[in-house]
Amino acid sequence: MKPLKSVWTELSTPLPAGLGAEHIASPLTSRELYELSYILSRSHFSHLAEGRANAVFRIKEPKDPSIPMGFFQGTLLRVPKATPDVTPCDYETLQDFQEKFVDVQVGRQHIVPQILVRISQPVAAALNAKRNSALRAKGVKGDPSTIHAGYAMLVEDMGPSPDYLALEFKPKWLAQSPMAPEDATRCRTCAREALRTGKLRRKGVKVPTPVCPLGLIHEDRAVVMSTIDRLAPKWSERDRERLANALKDSGVLERLRDLQAEGDSGDALFTQPSDARFGLSMTLRDCSCFVRVPIDQNAPVIIKLADVDKKNWREKQSYWQRRHNDLVEDGWYKGEENIHPPIETACVLRLNYCLERGLDIPSAFRARLKR
Numbered sequence: 447m448k449p450l451k452s453v454w455t456e457l458s459t460p461l462p463a464g465l466g467a468e469h470i471a472s473p474l475t476s477r478e479l480y481e482l483s484y485i486l487s488r489s490h491f492s493h494l495a496e497g498r499a500n501a502v503f504r505i506k507e508p509k510d511p512s513i514p515m516g517f518f519q520g521t522l523l524r525v526p527k528a529t530p531d532v533t534p535c536d537y538e539t540l541q542d543f544q545e546k547f548v549d550v551q552v553g554r555q556h557i558v559p560q561i562l563v564r565i566s567q568p569v570a571a572a573l574n575a576k577r578n579s580a581l582r583a584k585g586v587k588g589d590p591s592t593i594h595a596g597y598a599m600l601v602e603d604m605g606p607s608p609d610y611l612a613l614e615f616k617p618k619w620l621a622q623s624p625m626a627p628e629d630a631t632r633c634r635t636c637a638r639e640a641l642r643t644g645k646l647r648r649k650g651v652k653v654p655t656p657v658c659p660l661g662l663i664h665e666d667r668a669v670v671m672s673t674i675d676r677l678a679p680k681w682s683e684r685d686r687e688r689l690a691n692a693l694k695d696s697g698v699l700e701r702l703r704d705l706q707a708e709g710d711s712g713d714a715l716f717t718q719p720s721d722a723r724f725g726l727s728m729t730l731r732d733c734s735c736f737v738r739v740p741i742d743q744n745a746p747v748i749i750k751l752a753d754v755d756k757k758n759w760r761e762k763q764s765y766w767q768r769r770h771n772d773l774v775e776d777g778w779y780k781g782e783e784n785i786h787p788p789i790e791t792a793c794v795l796r797l798n799y800c801l802e803r804g805l806d807i808p809s810a811f812r813a814r815l816k817r
Contacts, residue, residue: 613736620706658673
């Protein structure tokens with residue numbers, strides 16, 4: 447059984463030019479996948495995190511001389527949750543979507559690698575027990591979701607470790623919505639965050655000013671650094687510079703922006719929500735970006751995307767459409783929402799608007815732009 451670290455390395459290399467995913471051999475044989483499922487059946491788990499449709503666990507291999515120590519080091523187990531009123535895509539479909547669409551279009555080297563495995567009923571029972579215990583410890587009661595036997599995914603762990611600084615963020619909409627008002631002073635992400643902040647403010651919840659993703663692909667280095675300042679406020683200046691350089695060199699966010707725009711050139715949200723290209727756009731508008739900055743200053747910064755699951759457009763369509771209408775009709779794109787005092791979003795579109803007219807720029811950019 448080859449070490450999983452070598453599997454992640456293999457799956458992080460670019461696909462051969464001109465070769466479709468259907469011609470790429472799996473890094474593991476069917477026998478090795480069977481062995482993996484057997485090792486998992488004897489392993490121990492601890493609950494790490496979860497979202498609406500999935501839960502993630504750390505894995506500790508069994509004490510067995512035939513299994514190398516640290517076999518699952520750098521690897522996590524991701525499993526689907528069966529939740530009432532939620533119909534996520536099955537894991538076979540998700541794996542197929544990543545291999546045939548995301549890896550090919552974005553570049554496999556930019557995606558957190560994963561492999562499809564099976565978990566038995568005893569493993570599912572162990573995961574449920576660990577999850578329920580973790581939720582009780584957090585004061586969560588009455589969660590109706592559960593984990594069943596079947597397909598799961600082993601994924602590369604991109605979290606913090608003694609050798610790396612780690613950062614996770616959502617790039618969201620890196621190109622303005624094609625249906626936004628022409629005179630918008632907020633991008634789609636900042637308009638959505640302003641709406642969310644307004645709702646929380648009414649409940650008395652204080653929310654920090656959101657980070658505008660457009661700042662990460664801005665042509666002005668000072669704007670990029672201002673954005674990174676807010677994403678990683680505790681990092682040193684040198685490490686922030688390393689991240690800025692790595693983002694520029696990788697070109698992954700620019701690639702995301704281009705694919706988002708290519709798949710949604712007009713009103714596809716209302717007229718072609720089932721279109722595969724639009725589906726890829728919506729997936730890439732909701733993915734996560736994981737960054738690992740080595741403590742070793744000479745080692746390369748690692749940037750990869752995760753949560754690139756295929757969207758269930760039938761379930762999401764009406765929500766997406768309602769949200770668009772809310773943002774336009776209630777003035778969130780233009781900063782004309784009926785709230786006092788106004789919501790500050792520090793959007794790059796607002797920054798550009800102010801720079802063009804000689805107005806005071808958002809406070810988040812003043813230190814770097816020296817204005």
